[in-house]
Amino acid sequence: MSRAKALQYYITARLLLAPLMIWTIVTLVFLLLRATPGDPVDAILGNRAPEAAKQALREQLGLNQSLLGQYVDYLGQLLRLDLGESITRQGTTVWQIIQQHFPATVELTVYSLLVAVTVGVSLGVLAASRSGTALDAGGRIFSIVTYSLPVFWAGMLLQLIFAVNLKLFPLGTRFPLSETPPQGWTGLYTLDSLLSGQFGQLATALYYLTLPSLTLGLLLSGIFERMVRINLQQTLAADYVEAARARGIPEGRILLAHALKNALIPVITVLGLTFASLLGGAVLTEVTFSWPGLGNRLYEAIALRDYPTVQGLMIFFGVIVVVMSLLIDIINAYIDPRIRY
Incomplete structure (x- = not known):
């Protein structure tokens, strides 16, 4: 089989599997929410609510039907790209x-x-280029510690140090409540302020973004440090690297131009999947820093028993992960021909 046909077959198979994965996510979310102990109507309205109000909410949520009827109706709703309506936000x-x-x-x-x-990449390169030294050991310790720390604990610790004691950064939120946030079609404050030339708003947006992004970024950097260090050490021991050394090519050029490029191939997969999972998994960071993102909104919806919102957001996040996984697999198939077989 030629490379072109192998790549076409691989992409077609991944495209056919994507709808199956999305359907599995939808089904699991649907069943898990309905397997949750207790009556969602009582959780929302309370046990002392009038029976008429309870019945009306059951009809609104579709809970007066059989489980199969609810499932079929919900699938039809999703096929119309309708994720439902929030209960707590009428x-x-x-x-x-x-x-x-x-x-x-x-x-x-x-x-x-x-x-x-x-x-992560910087520390991984430094540790791999000095294998067996104290710098290499420090990189190992860094990756273990950052991977093990709970994000909410690290966030509160950094808030205590840099926001409360040193007063270098704000405790949370995305923009000062007393100021008008940047306006634009993207909704990204840094990008909208940059496009509109409002550099003062750009500085403010970056100022409020620094502490939460540093918290989450540092805790994730250990994953990339470990991957780069391990893959780069293996690459530096390969035969073609030894051949390059024998030809007198400088070590720095071998490291950056030859070994690092091949060592970064697995990082692309992790980068894409990490990005997708972060879109739905940054709940603790957003709650800790009062960041007004979807993770914080999902936490509020769970606390308020807003089942349509919880269900819709979880499916939205699941579709993002599936789509990103598909894109990363296709990109890797182009970069590394071995994946096609």
Whole structure:
């Protein structure tokens, strides 16, 4: 089989599997929410609510039907791209909540990954280039510690040090409540302020973004440090690297131009999947820093038993992970021909 046909077969198979994965996520979310102990109507309205109000809410949620009937209706609703309407925010659909809060989550995720990749790759290269030294051991310890720390504990510790004691950064939120945030079509404050030439607002947005992105980015950087260090050490021991050394090529050029490029191939997969998971998994960071993103909104919806919002947001996050996984697999298939077979 030629490389072109192998690549076409691989992409087709991944495209056919994507809808199956999305359907599995939808089904699991549907069943798990309904397997939760207790009556969601009682959780929302309370045990002392009038029976008429309870019945009306059951009809609104579709809970007066059989489980199969609810499932079929919900699948039909999703096929119309209707994620439902929030119970706690009357008149607000889940899509409107996503439109309002998703840009904040994207912005936090992008800057956190920027910190994670910069710190992780830099430390990984330094540790791999000095294998067996104290710097290598320090890189190992760094990756273990950052991977093990709970994000909420690290966030509160950094808040205590840099916001409360040193007063270098704000405790939380995305922009000062007394000021008008940057206006633009993207909803990303840093990008909108940059496009409009409002550099004062850009500085303010970066100022409020620094502490939460550093917290999440540093905790993620250990993953990239470990991957780069291990893959780069293996690459530096390869035959073609030894051959390059024998030809008198400088060590720095071998490291950056030959070994690092091949060592970064697995990092691309982790980077894409980490980005996708962060879009739905930065809940603790957003709650700790009062960041008005979708993770914080999901936490509020769970606390308030807003089942349509919880269900819609979880499916939205699940679809993002599936799509990003598909894109990363296709990119890796182009970069590394071995994946096609």
